[in-house]
Amino acid sequence: MNLNTLSLVNYKNFENQIFDFDTKINCFVGANGIGKTNALDAIYHLAFGKSYFNPIALQNIKHGEEFFVIDGRFTKNEREEKIVVSLKRGQKKVIKRNSKAYEKFSEHIGFIPLVIISPADRDLIIEGSDTRRKFIDSVISQSDKSYLSALIAYNKILSQRNALLKYFALNSTFNSDNLEVYNDQLATYGAEIFKKRDDFLKTFIPIFLQRYNAISLSGESINLTYKSDLFNAELSSLLDQNLSKDRALQYTSVGIHKDDLVFLIDGFPIKKFGSQGQQKSFLIALKLAQFDFIKQQSGVSPILLLDDIFDKLDENRVAQIISLVDDEHFGQIFISDTHGERTENIVKQIHQSYKIFKL
Structure with a gap:
């Protein structure tokens, strides 16, 4: 399972943005509040039809705008798949697969296997x-x-x-x-x-x-x-x-x-x-x-989203996680981090192709 291209229009802080991804590792780096987590959340949105971080759908529309569109082009089992999630104020959210809208969102769950690891996961404990x-x-x-x-x-x-x-x-x-x-x-x-x-x-x-x-x-x-x-x-x-x-x-x-x-x-x-x-x-x-x-x-290897997970972990634990994902068992991985240099040093250890997106 690979996400090849992500197109965002009026999604959170993105006005109009297109990303072309590597098949293995993709890193969003930049200061806090710049949109790194929002980019990961857009990918999550394509898999689950909702935000991981904000369940109030209208709040995912960019301030001052009337709608958002998330367009993802995937390859699954050697087939091209296009998933579009859109929402307009005053209307219901729409999820389409290859231009055909789902009658029930539940029909889409599981089509794009995905796992996110984020600081927000601490809610599972607290x-x-x-x-x-x-x-x-x-x-x-x-x-x-x-x-x-x-x-x-x-x-x-x-x-x-x-x-x-x-x-x-x-x-x-x-x-x-x-x-x-x-x-x-x-x-x-x-x-x-x-x-x-x-x-x-x-x-x-x-x-x-x-x-x-x-x-x-x-x-x-x-x-x-x-x-x-x-x-x-x-x-x-x-x-x-x-x-x-x-x-x-x-x-x-x-x-x-x-x-x-x-x-x-x-x-x-x-x-x-x-x-x-x-x-x-x-x-x-x-x-x-x-x-x-x-x-x-x-x-199918799920897409793996790693949101700011290297923060608050000591070097030994980071090294252990990196050694785990440096393995063909994993497919495509997306990482967000505030420290571009740290991220690049980490992904170089994985011996896989990668792209870094500076936001």
């Missing part, structure tokens, strides 16, 4: 369980369309059940038959999602541990554990057991929408007991394991 669930869902969805469909259906039914619980409370009424319709559907989709998450993590965690050990030279013990209500009972039973609680809270308090990933170092939460370097290594290992898993599932 934010709530929702952020970690989204990580799991993003990885599985890139290679499993039925999982994504089940997840969309589950979230829709969950929203409807929550609305019904609020209606009951506001109108001092209750109808168990109406609620049971939603319970049955949640239980069906929830069981499917739980099983796929559990199976995924049984495969993923050993890959992650291997990646972390390759990056970190300090020998600390780290782990990931999957936490879910469904390890204790089937969702239908849990919904029945928690009915009084749900009616009082006016929302659904149990289910796969409460699942979490627990990040541990030497048996303790890495959020509290991991150093900044350990946390960064943990997150990089997590994302490289994501890369390995997607490649294993799809047979």
